[in-house]
Amino acid sequence: MSKSFDFRRARPWEVALTVFALSAPMLLPLATPGENGFIRKAVAQEMQQVDSSKLVAIGGAVTEIVYALGEGGRLVARDSTSTFPEEAVKLPDVGYMRQLSPEGVIAVNPTAILAVEGSGPPDALAVLKSAGIPFETVPEGYDRAAILKKIDVVGKFLGVPDKAKALETEVAADLDAAIADAAKRPENERKRVLFILSFQNGKIMAAGGHTAADGIIGLAGAINATEGAFEGYKPVTDEAIIKGKPDVIMVMTRPGAGSSDEEILAHPAISVTPAGENKAILRMNSLHLLGFGPRTASAIRDLNKELYGNVSQ
The missing domain is CATH 3.40.50.1980 (Nitrogenase molybdenum iron protein domain)
Incomplete structure (x- = not known):
């Protein structure tokens, strides 16, 4: 009859070896590539790919x-x-x-x-x-x-x-x-741009901070005329438009929608801004300009050229 193992008298390495021997049968099934092994499951989950064929x-x-x-x-x-x-x-x-x-x-x-x-x-x-x-x-x-x-x-x-x-x-x-090209323009030469999302019955909804319009205006080396006033797209008062002193009014081209340049320039608040006095209205393709996808570098260059007449080299 074999003697029982006395943990109290065993040396440390003997204890460690004994614990490993006793626990190995329980750990091995988990680590092996069997059906229930946790490593196999983890690898399978990592390798599993969503079917995106359609x-x-x-x-x-x-x-x-x-x-x-x-x-x-x-x-x-x-x-x-x-x-x-x-x-x-x-x-x-x-x-x-x-x-x-x-x-x-x-x-x-x-x-x-x-x-x-x-x-x-x-x-x-x-x-x-x-x-x-x-x-x-x-x-x-x-x-x-x-x-x-x-x-x-x-x-x-x-x-x-x-x-x-x-x-x-x-x-x-x-x-x-x-x-980098757009950023070369000195601060005192940067134009102030008022982006109009909608113009209906004399009411103007403009772009504030944290919008695609605000983002592209800044990247193209210009200044959002509503900077710091609000975030998102919101209706703006005549006072806010005049205070913003836009040099350019920017609107998006949408087939069958929007107002004419004449209607926008005739707006009482816009008419007394630098943009109104110089009849400076810029119309651009909204999906290209505001998409913020792979073609955004092209949109930056296009807007910079429209605003300033050339692109820095």
């Missing part, structure tokens, strides 16, 4: 990034703001990104959905998420870092992180060059 992209920048990554073949539908590149327009349109119909999205039978932050309405998103379709929200933002983050999130969701990293490097270099 993808719906919501948000112009998101769709552009998918194509820029060379993954446009996965797309089965897009929202109405996704009009670049040309191939995107041929896809079924599931509606405006902020007024989505879940039935319209589900009807194209997607295996995954990529939607930029701010898409909605919330109840529509709740229906889509509850339908069991993998859903990824791409964070919105209006600066260099935000653009690169969008590319990173889309690339990882599609399972092409290496392609995303290469695109980030390319886009970052282009952005850095465009921003």
